[in-house]
Amino acid sequence: MTRTADEVVLALDAGGSRIRAAVLGPDASVLHRASAATGAERGPDAVVEALLELAAGLAAQYRPVAAGIAVPGIIDQAAGICTFAANLGWREVPIRQWAAEELGIPVVLGHDVRAAALAEARLGAGRGCRSFLYVRMGTGIAAALVLDGRILVGGHGSAGELGHLTVRPRGRLCACGKRGCLETVASDPALAGAYSRATGEEVGAEEMWRRAQAGDDVAEWLWDRTVPALADGLAAAVTLFDPRRLVIGGGPAQVGRSCFEPLRAALEKRLAFQTTPEILPAGLGADAGCVGAGLLVLDQRPTPARLGAPPRPRPAARL
Amino acid sequence: MTRTADEVVLALDAGGSRIRAAVLGPDASVLHRASAATGAERGPDAVVEALLELAAGLAAQYRPVAAGIAVPGIIDQAAGICTFAANLGWREVPIRQWAAEELGIPVVLGHDVRAAALAEARLGAGRGCRSFLYVRMGTGIAAALVLDGRILVGGHGSAGELGHLTVRPRGRLCACGKRGCLETVASDPALAGAYSRATGEEVGAEEMWRRAQAGDDVAEWLWDRTVPALADGLAAAVTLFDPRRLVIGGGPAQVGRSCFEPLRAALEKRLAFQTTPEILPAGLGADAGCVGAGLLVLDQRPTPARLGAPPRPRPAARL
Structure with missing residues (x-):
């Protein structure tokens, strides 16, 4: 065919x-x-x-x-x-x-x-980078390590569960059954809940991010409060994965630079000899x-699409 | 030649x-x-x-x-x-x-x-396992993720720095300049120091591990105290890497099973949906x-040694 x-x-x-x-x-x-x-x-x-x-x-x-x-x-x-x-x-x-x-x-x-990480690697903010960590922040928070266009899957298909790093041991109970996971602080529902409690107005995550984009004070204060926990989780990921770049998708990527500057500073503060990777918003929304x-x-179709290289084994890939 | x-x-x-x-x-x-x-x-x-x-x-x-x-x-x-x-x-x-x-x-x-991880993969406790995390506990603590015989290096050559995960944010100052790294609790110098303070006897790490092997009470108490911090670090590593097996080298591997049972229990307690990997002592000491x-x-010699497969790209490797 x-x-x-x-x-x-x-x-x-x-x-x-x-x-x-x-x-x-x-x-x-x-x-x-x-x-x-x-x-x-x-x-x-x-x-x-x-x-x-x-x-x-x-x-x-x-x-x-x-x-x-x-x-x-x-x-x-x-x-x-x-x-x-x-x-x-x-x-x-x-x-x-x-x-x-x-x-x-x-x-x-x-x-x-x-x-999503594969898409960012080939067509988005991961292009040209041999080693990056894609982080998706939404209802859940998860990450995928991309190395030479290939993605870390893990021994049981659950690598990159960044949202379930314990960042606040005495924090809220997570849906996974453990306490203080990053998701209990920085996921969309956690942020929207905190926003609603602070304003007394029932607001969903989409609306909250829209307001954050418009420079809403409460949203800004909430992000400042969230950054330390997010930086704790990302510092652990950087220490173990050592990516050259962090590509962050979800709400913060929509808001852009004003979200990323405090995050970069907080991450840098937590790292010693580790190289702080550049932080970029996801490119494909x-x-x-x-x-x-x-x-x-x-990639599985008879005539491969011309989209940069599909994943291919490389003899000298630096895993 | x-x-x-x-x-x-x-x-x-x-x-x-x-x-x-x-x-x-x-x-x-x-x-x-x-x-x-x-x-x-x-x-x-x-x-x-x-x-x-x-x-x-x-x-x-x-x-x-x-x-x-x-x-x-x-x-x-x-x-x-x-x-x-x-x-x-x-x-x-x-x-x-x-x-x-x-x-x-x-x-x-x-x-x-x-x-060391490469050696364990081919000739030691990693044999037959496509995805394992090798952890070396000694003067420092570091890990290497091994996937199909290839080892995660990281974007700047510093992947796997398990010893510098922050496990006790208000803990001791680490040589890296940060506070509460896993190494400040569970490295050989940290353990030997704690042992010396507890016994009033100046004892080096080698001697401490020798005594631990012999069933010394203080060493046992000290290990019980160390296990939660080590399990905190390993839980983060398991959540991000999802290895099938943990291979642990250094002092605990010499002591053997009595070290690993409490560690396994503590790790399991910290994981939710993540699969707890089996924990094995390193095989090559x-x-x-x-x-x-x-x-x-x-591997670089003209006639490759017959030691199982040297690293080779695989078309369908599950990164």
């Missing part, structure tokens, strides 16, 4: 609160975007239904040749199964098979943060997960 | 307090061992002299065809330079060139903990660094 100019792929990124979808061209350009609520509050099946419905609607309209799905949590990529995703309520969900049956096209399963899921598909 | 049955290589491992040397056969078997004090208290030049003298003496006797030198700290492996090694007092020491001039044979420079330095040399 050869690819025609019309061939497109479908990409989905199932986040903690929304499922984002995109139709991508052979060069991974985004031709169309859509999204839907996960409906996670109605249980794991509702999420599956929401995802398949969104996918089927786009498939009927755009006739993609294949699809990529990125999900959070712990996945068995080879088997196409989501083993565990707390935010979706999923356990042992064979989502690749279900989606392939629903759509009638080949489907590739990927991990949301690792897919909310598209990163979808573009990454699309790249996973395009 | 073809290798004859007689060809041997020289390997040196410059530790914080002693330089260990070994003469290795083509299969990396240890034919002869020697060691000398670093003399680090007399300054960086004294360490260089001690190392070259030890090497020259063995070279004169055994006529090695090449040498490998493993040093701690931050090294530029390609350039053969030790950029910074706090425990040796070295800064920008071109030790590979100096040793090659002194010995008249090719010399390879490596990092001590990464060399104090030889690991030398054997690893030797492997670096043997």
Whole structure:
């Protein structure tokens, strides 16, 4: 089968609160975007239904040749199964098979943060950097170490769980069951909750970040309070991974420089002989997960997309 | 040039307090061992002299065809330079060139903990494990992540600095300039110091570990006190690296099972969804660094040693 100019792929990124979808061209350009609520509050099946419905609607309209799905949590990529995703309520969900049956096209399963990291490596803020740590801050906080375009998966598929470093041992209880994880301080729900408590106004994370962008005083004070905990977690990651660059996606990336300057200073203060990596906002914004899921598909297509080098073993890679 | 049955290589491992040397056969078997004090208290030049003298003496006797030198700290492996090694007092020491001039044979420079990890991967407690974290506890504490026989180096050559994770923010000042690093609690000097204060007897680390092996009560109490801090550091490493196995070298490995059971329990208590890796004592003891330095040399020899697979890129390696 050869690819025609019309061939497109479908990409989905199932986040903690929304499922984002995109139709991508052979060069991974985004031709169309859509999204839907996960409906996670109605249980794991509702999420599956929401995802398949969104996918089927786009498939009927755009006739993609294949699809990529990125999900959070712990996945068995080879088997196409989501083993565990707390935010979706999923356990042992064979989502690749279900989606392939629903759509009638080949489907590739990927991990949301690792897919986003892949997209940043090839098309975003990781370009030209052989060793960077991508950090995604949202409903959860997770990281992916990218080395020469390849991504650290870990022995059980759970490498990079930055959000579950203990940064405040006597802090709040985390959804994972432990106390004081970075997510209890710096995740979107933690920040929005603190913002709501401070203002007496019930505000979601999206609205809070919008206000932060507009220079809201409470948001600024809240960020100043969050930076030390985030820097504690990042200092541990830098000490163990030694990346050349930190690429940060999520709310802080939208707000930009004013978020990153205090973070850089706090990180530097915590490091001794370690080289403080440069800190950059992610380049692809909310598209990163979808573009990454699309790249996973395009890399497997008969005519590889011309998107820089797909992952290839290198004889002299400095792991 | 073809290798004859007689060809041997020289390997040196410059530790914080002693330089260990070994003469290795083509299969990396240890034919002869020697060691000398670093003399680090007399300054960086004294360490260089001690190392070259030890090497020259063995070279004169055994006529090695090449040498490998493993040093701690931050090294530029390609350039053969030790950029910074706090425990040796070295800064920008071109030790590979100096040793090659002194010995008249090719010399390879490596990092001590990464060399030891390589040795454990091929010949020790890492055999058969695609993803493990080697932890060396001694004058310093450092780790190396081994993936399919390849070792994480980091963007600036300082990945795996486990000993400089902050585990006791209000703890003692570390040699690195920060407070409460794991090394201030669990390194050999920290443990020996605490042992001496508890017993009123001036005891070095070697003697303390010997007594611990013999079931000494104070040593046991001290280990119980150390385990929580060590588990804090290892929990962070497991959360970020997700290794299948922890291989621990140094004093605790000599003492064995009685050290590892409380550590395993403490680590498990700190982890939620993360899989607790199995914990094994290192298999090569104090030889690991030398054997690893030797492997670096043997891998570059014209006829590769038959020691399991030398590092090779794999198309489908799960980074």
